[in-house]
Amino acid sequence: MKKKVLSVVLALTLAVSAVALSACGSSSKENDVTIAIPNDTTNEARALLLLQDNGYIKLKDGAGITARVKDIEDSNGITFKEVEAAQVPNTLKDVDFGIANSNFAIDAGLNPVDDSLIIEGSAAKYANIVAVKKGNENDPKTKALVAALESKQVKEFIEKKYKGSIVSTVEKPGDGYDPDVDYSKLKGTKITVAASPAPHAVILREAKKILAKKGITLDIKEFTDYVQPNKVVDSGEIFANYFQHQPYLDDFNKENGTKVVSVAAIHNEPMGLYPGKTKSLDGVSKLK
Numbered sequence: 001m002k003k004k005v006l007s008v009v010l011a012l013t014l015a016v017s018a019v020a021l022s023a024c025g026s027s028s029k030e031n032d033v034t035i036a037i038p039n040d041t042t043n044e045a046r047a048l049l050l051l052q053d054n055g056y057i058k059l060k061d062g063a064g065i066t067a068r069v070k071d072i073e074d075s076n077g078i079t080f081k082e083v084e085a086a087q088v089p090n091t092l093k094d095v096d097f098g099i100a101n102s103n104f105a106i107d108a109g110l111n112p113v114d115d116s117l118i119i120e121g122s123a124a125k126y127a128n129i130v131a132v133k134k135g136n137e138n139d140p141k142t143k144a145l146v147a148a149l150e151s152k153q154v155k156e157f158i159e160k161k162y163k164g165s166i167v168s169t170v171e172k173p174g175d176g177y178d179p180d181v182d183y184s185k186l187k188g189t190k191i192t193v194a195a196s197p198a199p200h201a202v203i204l205r206e207a208k209k210i211l212a213k214k215g216i217t218l219d220i221k222e223f224t225d226y227v228q229p230n231k232v233v234d235s236g237e238i239f240a241n242y243f244q245h246q247p248y249l250d251d252f253n254k255e256n257g258t259k260v261v262s263v264a265a266i267h268n269e270p271m272g273l274y275p276g277k278t279k280s281l282d283g284v285s286k287l288k
Helices: 002-023 041-053 102-107 140-149 152-162 197-212 228-235 246-256
Strands: 033-038 072-074 078-083 097-100 128-133 190-195 217-222 240-245 260-268 272-275
Touching: 033 041, 041 097, 041 246, 097 102, 102 197, 102 272, 128 140, 128 228, 128 246, 140 190, 140 197, 140 240, 140 260, 152 197, 190 197, 190 228, 197 217, 197 240, 197 260, 228 240, 228 246, 228 260, 240 246, 240 260, 246 260
Parallel strands: 033 078, 033 097, 190 217, 190 240
Antiparallel strands: 097 272, 128 240, 128 260
16 A cells, blocks of 8 residues: 555656646756746847857747747756846846846846856847837937937947947947938927836937937936836827837737837847856856
8 A cells, every 4th residue: 555655656746847847848957046037028038049049958949039938948957937027137136047138237236248147149139229109200309319319429428338238239320410300390399208217218318418409308208117118109198219129019019009110229238147146157057
Protein backbone atom coordinates (compact mmCIF):
# COMPACT_ATOMS: atom_id res chain seq x y z
CA MET A 1 0.00 0.00 0.00
CA LYS A 2 2.83 2.39 0.96
CA LYS A 3 4.61 1.69 -2.33
CA LYS A 4 1.45 2.49 -4.23
CA VAL A 5 1.01 5.81 -2.40
CA LEU A 6 4.65 6.72 -3.01
CA SER A 7 4.26 5.94 -6.70
CA VAL A 8 1.21 8.19 -6.95
CA VAL A 9 3.01 11.01 -5.13
CA LEU A 10 6.04 10.64 -7.40
CA ALA A 11 3.86 10.68 -10.51
CA LEU A 12 2.06 13.82 -9.36
CA THR A 13 5.35 15.55 -8.55
CA LEU A 14 6.73 14.78 -12.01
CA ALA A 15 3.52 15.98 -13.65
CA VAL A 16 3.60 19.28 -11.77
CA SER A 17 7.26 19.77 -12.69
CA ALA A 18 6.49 19.11 -16.35
CA VAL A 19 3.68 21.68 -16.34
CA ALA A 20 5.91 24.26 -14.67
CA LEU A 21 8.61 23.78 -17.28
CA SER A 22 6.19 23.91 -20.20
CA ALA A 23 4.92 27.30 -19.00
CA CYS A 24 8.23 28.89 -20.00
CA GLY A 25 9.38 26.52 -22.71
CA SER A 26 11.68 23.59 -22.32
CA SER A 27 14.83 23.88 -20.24
CA SER A 28 18.23 22.46 -21.11
CA LYS A 29 19.90 23.93 -18.01
CA GLU A 30 18.83 24.87 -14.50
CA ASN A 31 19.94 28.47 -14.09
CA ASP A 32 17.38 29.04 -11.34
CA VAL A 33 17.07 32.79 -11.96
CA THR A 34 14.03 35.02 -12.39
CA ILE A 35 13.94 37.89 -14.87
CA ALA A 36 11.26 40.60 -14.86
CA ILE A 37 10.17 41.68 -18.35
CA PRO A 38 7.53 44.09 -19.72
CA ASN A 39 4.13 42.49 -20.32
CA ASP A 40 3.02 44.50 -23.38
CA THR A 41 3.43 42.69 -26.67
CA THR A 42 6.19 44.65 -28.38
CA ASN A 43 8.36 45.36 -25.34
CA GLU A 44 8.07 41.77 -24.10
CA ALA A 45 9.26 40.63 -27.51
CA ARG A 46 12.20 43.05 -27.37
CA ALA A 47 13.20 41.65 -23.98
CA LEU A 48 13.04 38.06 -25.18
CA LEU A 49 14.91 38.85 -28.39
CA LEU A 50 17.62 40.58 -26.34
CA LEU A 51 18.08 37.39 -24.29
CA GLN A 52 18.05 35.20 -27.40
CA ASP A 53 20.56 37.43 -29.20
CA ASN A 54 22.88 37.01 -26.24
CA GLY A 55 22.47 33.23 -26.07
CA TYR A 56 20.39 32.85 -22.90
CA ILE A 57 17.13 31.49 -24.39
CA LYS A 58 15.81 30.14 -27.68
CA LEU A 59 12.53 31.24 -29.23
CA LYS A 60 10.43 29.12 -31.55
CA ASP A 61 11.06 29.60 -35.27
CA GLY A 62 9.14 32.59 -36.58
CA ALA A 63 8.82 34.35 -33.24
CA GLY A 64 9.67 37.99 -33.88
CA ILE A 65 8.57 41.42 -32.65
CA THR A 66 5.36 39.96 -31.20
CA ALA A 67 7.04 37.07 -29.33
CA ARG A 68 5.67 36.20 -25.88
CA VAL A 69 6.82 33.86 -23.10
CA LYS A 70 4.67 31.10 -24.63
CA ASP A 71 6.88 31.31 -27.74
CA ILE A 72 10.01 30.25 -25.86
CA GLU A 73 11.34 26.92 -27.10
CA ASP A 74 14.13 26.64 -24.53
CA SER A 75 14.00 28.82 -21.41
CA ASN A 76 17.40 27.55 -20.22
CA GLY A 77 16.08 27.27 -16.66
CA ILE A 78 15.08 30.94 -16.52
CA THR A 79 11.74 31.94 -14.98
CA PHE A 80 10.00 35.08 -16.24
CA LYS A 81 7.93 37.59 -14.29
CA GLU A 82 5.76 39.64 -16.61
CA VAL A 83 4.94 43.12 -15.27
CA GLU A 84 3.82 46.49 -16.62
CA ALA A 85 6.81 48.08 -18.39
CA ALA A 86 7.08 51.05 -16.04
CA GLN A 87 7.18 48.72 -13.02
CA VAL A 88 10.18 46.63 -14.08
CA PRO A 89 12.73 48.77 -12.17
CA ASN A 90 10.54 48.57 -9.05
CA THR A 91 10.65 44.77 -9.14
CA LEU A 92 14.45 44.51 -9.20
CA LYS A 93 14.59 44.00 -5.43
CA ASP A 94 12.47 40.86 -5.83
CA VAL A 95 14.01 39.26 -8.94
CA ASP A 96 17.50 38.38 -10.12
CA PHE A 97 17.38 40.66 -13.15
CA GLY A 98 14.99 42.96 -14.99
CA ILE A 99 14.81 44.10 -18.60
CA ALA A 100 13.62 47.69 -18.92
CA ASN A 101 13.30 50.49 -21.46
CA SER A 102 15.85 53.27 -20.98
CA ASN A 103 13.21 55.85 -20.07
CA PHE A 104 11.96 53.76 -17.14
CA ALA A 105 15.51 52.92 -16.10
CA ILE A 106 16.42 56.61 -16.06
CA ASP A 107 13.29 57.42 -14.04
CA ALA A 108 14.46 54.87 -11.46
CA GLY A 109 17.90 56.47 -11.18
CA LEU A 110 19.68 53.90 -13.34
CA ASN A 111 22.20 54.78 -16.03
CA PRO A 112 21.55 52.55 -19.08
CA VAL A 113 25.15 52.82 -20.29
CA ASP A 114 26.83 52.17 -16.94
CA ASP A 115 24.32 50.00 -15.06
CA SER A 116 22.98 47.60 -17.68
CA LEU A 117 24.61 44.18 -17.97
CA ILE A 118 23.33 43.76 -21.55
CA ILE A 119 22.02 46.56 -23.74
CA GLU A 120 20.18 46.55 -27.06
CA GLY A 121 22.09 47.55 -30.14
CA SER A 122 20.75 49.66 -33.00
CA ALA A 123 16.99 49.20 -33.25
CA ALA A 124 15.61 51.74 -35.72
CA LYS A 125 12.22 50.03 -35.78
CA TYR A 126 11.84 50.96 -32.11
CA ALA A 127 12.56 54.67 -32.54
CA ASN A 128 10.24 56.79 -30.43
CA ILE A 129 7.81 58.78 -32.51
CA VAL A 130 5.65 61.89 -32.57
CA ALA A 131 2.07 60.89 -33.34
CA VAL A 132 -1.14 62.76 -34.18
CA LYS A 133 -4.71 61.88 -35.02
CA LYS A 134 -5.10 60.66 -38.60
CA GLY A 135 -5.90 63.65 -40.79
CA ASN A 136 -3.62 66.03 -38.91
CA GLU A 137 -0.38 64.86 -40.54
CA ASN A 138 -0.03 68.03 -42.63
CA ASP A 139 -1.43 70.48 -40.12
CA PRO A 140 0.94 73.48 -39.70
CA LYS A 141 1.09 72.75 -35.96
CA THR A 142 2.29 69.23 -36.71
CA LYS A 143 4.97 70.50 -39.07
CA ALA A 144 6.12 73.13 -36.58
CA LEU A 145 6.34 70.59 -33.76
CA VAL A 146 8.24 68.08 -35.89
CA ALA A 147 10.68 70.69 -37.19
CA ALA A 148 11.51 71.75 -33.63
CA LEU A 149 12.11 68.18 -32.48
CA GLU A 150 14.19 67.39 -35.58
CA SER A 151 16.42 70.41 -35.01
CA LYS A 152 20.16 70.43 -34.49
CA GLN A 153 19.52 72.07 -31.12
CA VAL A 154 17.41 69.16 -29.88
CA LYS A 155 19.71 66.52 -31.34
CA GLU A 156 22.72 68.04 -29.59
CA PHE A 157 20.71 68.36 -26.38
CA ILE A 158 19.92 64.62 -26.44
CA GLU A 159 23.55 63.72 -27.11
CA LYS A 160 24.89 65.97 -24.36
CA LYS A 161 22.33 65.12 -21.69
CA TYR A 162 21.96 61.37 -22.18
CA LYS A 163 25.41 60.38 -23.45
CA GLY A 164 24.22 57.28 -25.32
CA SER A 165 21.44 56.25 -22.92
CA ILE A 166 19.01 57.90 -25.33
CA VAL A 167 20.05 58.10 -28.99
CA SER A 168 18.79 60.62 -31.54
CA THR A 169 17.58 59.00 -34.77
CA VAL A 170 17.38 62.29 -36.70
CA GLU A 171 19.84 61.97 -39.58
CA LYS A 172 19.57 65.47 -41.06
CA PRO A 173 18.76 67.95 -38.28
CA GLY A 174 17.56 71.40 -39.35
CA ASP A 175 17.34 74.83 -37.80
CA GLY A 176 14.10 74.02 -35.99
CA TYR A 177 11.70 75.62 -38.46
CA ASP A 178 9.78 74.25 -41.44
CA PRO A 179 10.14 76.49 -44.54
CA ASP A 180 6.62 75.55 -45.65
CA VAL A 181 4.99 76.83 -42.46
CA ASP A 182 3.74 80.41 -42.14
CA TYR A 183 4.78 80.96 -38.53
CA SER A 184 3.10 84.38 -38.41
CA LYS A 185 -0.26 82.61 -38.61
CA LEU A 186 0.70 80.31 -35.74
CA LYS A 187 1.71 83.15 -33.41
CA GLY A 188 -0.34 82.85 -30.23
CA THR A 189 -1.17 79.19 -30.96
CA LYS A 190 -0.89 76.46 -28.33
CA ILE A 191 0.25 72.95 -29.25
CA THR A 192 -0.61 70.39 -26.59
CA VAL A 193 1.47 67.21 -26.45
CA ALA A 194 1.02 64.12 -24.24
CA ALA A 195 4.35 62.67 -23.13
CA SER A 196 5.98 60.42 -20.58
CA PRO A 197 8.00 62.36 -17.95
CA ALA A 198 11.44 61.23 -19.10
CA PRO A 199 12.97 61.54 -21.53
CA HIS A 200 10.08 62.71 -23.70
CA ALA A 201 8.86 65.66 -21.62
CA VAL A 202 12.48 66.67 -21.01
CA ILE A 203 13.24 66.68 -24.74
CA LEU A 204 10.02 68.54 -25.48
CA ARG A 205 11.04 71.32 -23.11
CA GLU A 206 14.05 71.93 -25.34
CA ALA A 207 11.80 72.05 -28.42
CA LYS A 208 9.54 74.43 -26.50
CA LYS A 209 12.32 77.04 -26.55
CA ILE A 210 12.47 76.88 -30.34
CA LEU A 211 8.72 77.27 -30.79
CA ALA A 212 8.54 80.10 -28.25
CA LYS A 213 10.73 82.23 -30.51
CA LYS A 214 7.85 82.17 -33.01
CA GLY A 215 5.22 82.95 -30.40
CA ILE A 216 3.97 79.34 -30.21
CA THR A 217 3.28 77.79 -26.81
CA LEU A 218 4.12 74.12 -26.36
CA ASP A 219 1.90 72.73 -23.61
CA ILE A 220 3.36 69.45 -22.30
CA LYS A 221 0.99 67.09 -20.50
CA GLU A 222 2.79 64.31 -18.65
CA PHE A 223 1.37 60.78 -18.46
CA THR A 224 2.78 57.79 -16.60
CA ASP A 225 0.86 55.11 -18.51
CA TYR A 226 0.92 53.80 -22.07
CA VAL A 227 -2.84 53.90 -22.72
CA GLN A 228 -4.21 57.40 -22.19
CA PRO A 229 -1.73 59.29 -24.43
CA ASN A 230 -3.11 57.57 -27.53
CA LYS A 231 -6.73 57.80 -26.39
CA VAL A 232 -6.60 61.56 -25.77
CA VAL A 233 -5.01 62.14 -29.17
CA ASP A 234 -7.59 59.94 -30.89
CA SER A 235 -10.42 61.82 -29.14
CA GLY A 236 -8.95 65.20 -30.09
CA GLU A 237 -8.52 66.26 -26.48
CA ILE A 238 -4.76 66.57 -27.01
CA PHE A 239 -3.16 67.39 -30.36
CA ALA A 240 -0.13 65.07 -30.38
CA ASN A 241 1.84 62.60 -28.30
CA TYR A 242 5.45 61.59 -27.90
CA PHE A 243 6.10 58.45 -25.84
CA GLN A 244 6.03 55.26 -27.95
CA HIS A 245 7.57 53.39 -30.85
CA GLN A 246 5.84 52.35 -34.08
CA PRO A 247 5.29 48.64 -33.29
CA TYR A 248 3.54 49.61 -30.05
CA LEU A 249 1.32 52.15 -31.85
CA ASP A 250 0.42 49.62 -34.55
CA ASP A 251 -0.59 47.10 -31.91
CA PHE A 252 -2.52 49.73 -29.93
CA ASN A 253 -4.51 50.91 -32.96
CA LYS A 254 -5.35 47.32 -33.87
CA GLU A 255 -6.58 46.44 -30.38
CA ASN A 256 -8.42 49.70 -29.64
CA GLY A 257 -9.72 50.86 -33.02
CA THR A 258 -7.91 54.19 -32.64
CA LYS A 259 -6.61 56.19 -35.59
CA VAL A 260 -3.34 57.66 -34.43
CA VAL A 261 -0.44 57.95 -36.89
CA SER A 262 3.28 58.60 -36.71
CA VAL A 263 4.68 61.79 -38.23
CA ALA A 264 8.33 61.61 -37.16
CA ALA A 265 10.89 59.37 -35.44
CA ILE A 266 12.99 61.29 -32.92
CA HIS A 267 15.05 58.99 -30.69
CA ASN A 268 15.71 55.43 -29.64
CA GLU A 269 15.71 54.09 -26.07
CA PRO A 270 17.90 50.97 -25.97
CA MET A 271 16.44 48.23 -23.79
CA GLY A 272 18.78 46.80 -21.19
CA LEU A 273 19.07 44.02 -18.62
CA TYR A 274 19.69 45.34 -15.10
CA PRO A 275 20.88 43.55 -11.96
CA GLY A 276 18.43 42.88 -9.15
CA LYS A 277 19.18 40.43 -6.36
CA THR A 278 21.92 38.99 -8.55
CA LYS A 279 24.59 41.49 -9.53
CA SER A 280 26.39 39.63 -12.30
CA LEU A 281 25.61 37.31 -15.19
CA ASP A 282 28.75 35.29 -14.50
CA GLY A 283 26.79 32.46 -12.89
CA VAL A 284 24.09 32.34 -15.57
CA SER A 285 24.83 29.72 -18.21
CA LYS A 286 24.20 30.30 -21.89
CA LEU A 287 22.71 27.75 -24.25
CA LYS A 288 25.18 25.61 -26.12
